[in-house]
Amino acid sequence: MQEEPVDRAATLAEIAQEAGVSAPTVSKVLNGRADVAPATRERVEDLLHRYGYRRRRGNRQTSPLLELVFHELESAWAVEVIRGVENAVRDEGLSIVLSESAERHGPGQSWVDGVLARRPTGVVLVLSDLDRSLREQLARRDIPFVVLDPAGDPGQEVPAVGTTNWDGGLAATRHLLDLGHRRIGLLGGPARMMCSRARADGYRAALDMAGIPYDPRLVREGDFHHESGRLLGLELLRLPERPTAVFAGNDLQALGLYEAARELGLRIPEDLSVVGFDDLPLARWVGPPLTTVRQPLTEMAETATRLVIDLARGVRPGTLRVDLATSLVVRSSTAAPRAQPAA
Template identity: 75%
Template structure:
């Protein structure tokens, strides 16, 4: 069986599923509609059969709610706001509303998120930095609810439609910019290693150093999360080294701001003593002092592309396996980078 928006395989009718499960057809219907009045054991049995048979609900757009579901792994920072605005833009044009959820730590007893989605039957689901396990995919597929993964945290698989950005190119461009300014000891603070976007950025950083003939010093690469605090901690570690780096490529803008704080605390000026490059180009990058040189990720456009793709999938009812789009990143040079101290 293929997960995701794969080839339609209506191998069993609702009545056949019901017979095999030993329940009535209306009971199967209730499960499909995410109704609460079905015994958990029955629900599980029916879901397994739906999944095993690769059942797909008929009807396409009919019976769908005028909604798009947008699911974040973690709902914080201006990053999420850019994504929300992008999805809102497309939803508004289509007369749809956006349902927002956070998957981190979400353990609603009884009715799960997937049940709720099955019950409301949105036009599509956009998962942001948030995977979906096989049973979740099967559930959406059986209800004919298309989904798209934005900026995949892990490897979503070739058959899952997804929208990303050219993270590797971004890491390369950021580091080349620092090399061109004359830096040779360039540090990096990474995002979580299980996130593909994070790995790609660091790989781009390494590629820039190697192609410039500079050594890659693993002591200058510090692991972190995508939060401010992490940039601050890793920043203190890097800047307290006896042979400290003269420039640092941060995993994202929030980390870069944490690094600013570490530099301030140690009495180092940006960019005179330390050059800093971020990633994302959140609105705040323009507002901090000095304004941050960063790799722009077109978050709003990516979210718009994800929303358009998921609606397209919903309308066409066509297999879109293998659809993977990466929008271009671009370096935005502001005032946080300069020549290394003499």
């Protein structure tokens, strides 16, 4: 994938001459100093790369920093992820640099310029896509990265840690079927995100295997936030034939559904069973405690961080894609439907 380095050593002075800059500027780029213009840095980095300066791992000039990038920090599960990264970096003597790429779905050029200046050991991207050009810039500088729970399809060559979303959707829906529910709604996450799609497909597969036809009237697409859970929950619960149970795309949407049920005077689980996804700490604390699919966020973040540290050391893992298992946690928000559910 990488262009072959020219097979001879060049001095800093030669590289400086070819780049049209001073030798101290080349030295600054080598030392990862911030006070170099991005275009200059890129030109010098390219020459350093061509002349094989930065080829030997271990000799590479890196900072003891691990970059952690969130698409958005609003989400309640950010802390679970940060804790996992913190667990993994603690013994390695690395510190976490945290950033947010809120505006778009992935971080942009100004973020990459900052990373190149900082020369971190590696990058963990949470639910963020790096476009191809940015990805290549990191690769050219030997900065490894791993995507945690990818929102899009990162491709086979991108190291990624996820969870078994499809199995989780299947387990959640089967649990409701086993309790006797037949009219089961889905309050899913955004369809553009792979994790939402996989959960929805698991839901569909469970219905299918139970011989229950998929009914699009019982399905809504939310945005993983509390408010969409409430609004779309109200839609589902106001249907002439409302569902007796709903699989929510995540815990926050499940809590929005709780609120919708309260507004309509429906009791959980007597009038409505609810299953979430994530198992955030708050799932245990709400009333009634939420039955949910546990996604091991902290362990996933630890795994992603260890993977990126391995890659930084030149250790090539057997597989670049790891999915950790989900598990169903049954609490008090699910029960058998009443004999004659209200229409």
